[in-house]
Amino acid sequence: MNRLKLILLQVAVGLGFLLLWHVLTAYPILAPTKQTQFFFSTPLDVLARVWKEFASGEIWRHLWITLVETILAFAFGAGGGILFGFLFARRELLAAVLDPYIKAANALPRVVLAPIFALWFGLGIWSKVALGFTLVFFIVFFNVYQGVREVSPVVLANARMLGMNERQLLRHVYWPAALTWMFSSLHTSVGFALVGAVVGEYLGSSAGLGYKIHEAESVFDVTGVFAGMVILSIFVILIDFVVTLIERRLLVWRPAPSTNGQG
């Protein structure tokens, strides 16, 4: 019922923003249009640029690079996070010993690592994958660690009373519990994988969306910067949509949030 109304309101907010932007840059209200257009460009110019990027086919190569980096960063980060999350949750001593180091590593702002990764892995996609990895790894790691440790003791005791051995417990109890937690952070971790890729490209590369934006910035091409941001946003929304589809498919067993509070 309210779905149509919601969409209309969402569109109205977007159009209102574009209209405001257009009016303020097309007419000399706050400052001469020459100035405002230099600093803020105009929505029509930005849209035209976005269109041109797609029409010329120039952007596809960059999108592809960024997508590959994002997927690789997510895959490696999630894989490592799951592996170490499991290991730490099942080996108390290991977790206790390495706890301060994990915290220290997680506290580090990842951007400072980017030049090091560029040094180690070159300016190709792998330095960006490495940066995304450091972001994704910790999110997945902490979630899986928590998920495995907080498996309901009753479910666990019941599974053991059913005669399950360690391997079967892993498969039927720990693994699904850990996956649940991982998927609950899927949106965040995929988002971070993309951030890692784009920031990495921004700081040093020859392809990708981050590179496109950086390139435009270096010649004060505000239209180009905004066009890059628009393309990036569309990209994020599409990826998020795909993640939502995957999540729905994999977590069918979970109660709908509406019947279970804001769990």
Added chain:
Amino acid sequence: MAPSVAHRRRERSILMPESPNAPAVSLRSVAITFGSKVGGYTAVQHIDLTASPGEFIAIVGPTGCGKSTLLNASAGLLRPSEGEVEIFGAPLHGLNGRAGYLFQQDALMPWKTALQNVAVALEPKGVSRKEAEAKARDWLRRVGLAAFVDRYPHMLSGGQRKRVALAQMLIRDPEILLMDEPFGPLDAQTRQIMGNLLLDLWAANRKAVLFVTHDLEEAIALADRVVVMSAGPEAGIIGEFAVPLSRPRDIAEVRLEPAFHHIHKEIWASLRTEVQKAYAQGEGASS
């Protein structure tokens, strides 16, 4: 058919742990202390309890008296601090593989459907998936959930989840059934229905049952023998009563029989006087 349980079997043979007359479960002077031995919390002590094969025993007592602790000891989930647990004459090491356990809380795997939850119980026995699913379907039909096989636990009501858990326990055909206030969270009518379902399934294939409940009426309606425990800590068994009601029983109707009232009165009198005695002792000690 159950041998007299008034005296325990003293002459257990080490050479023949599987003697056919061995009790299904035997707790001997069991005490369970949590925390350190000195200054720890002793939940139960001096527990002597024997369940013969095919015997339905209900354990009643006030909340927090350590009834569940006894079940966990019989299941091998908990090691007694003192005394011994024997299963069919053999000392229990590790988990009790011959027992099924029905928990008070939801113990189903939420990420598996009803069918998967029941079928997975056969995996440790090495049953193929196809055969396990066929059997699980049959068990879900027996507990009245034929139409709900593909539902996930959160899509089922509390009573339905208990039915799935019951099927999950029984599909393995355990020789001992341990039940920890299994119907506690359910409403009164669902409890009666579940009680009758349990009795029907049990009558078809009699196992030794240890059924923990705080509801004396439920205990009498279900069991052959009611074991009464005192309030914790250091709870013990303060009485055992044979229930002289014929089977098959209907949980709702059996409550109307004079014999039911009689035994209820008898057990309650014992329970009350013992509790009062314990209370009076506590008062004396504190003053």
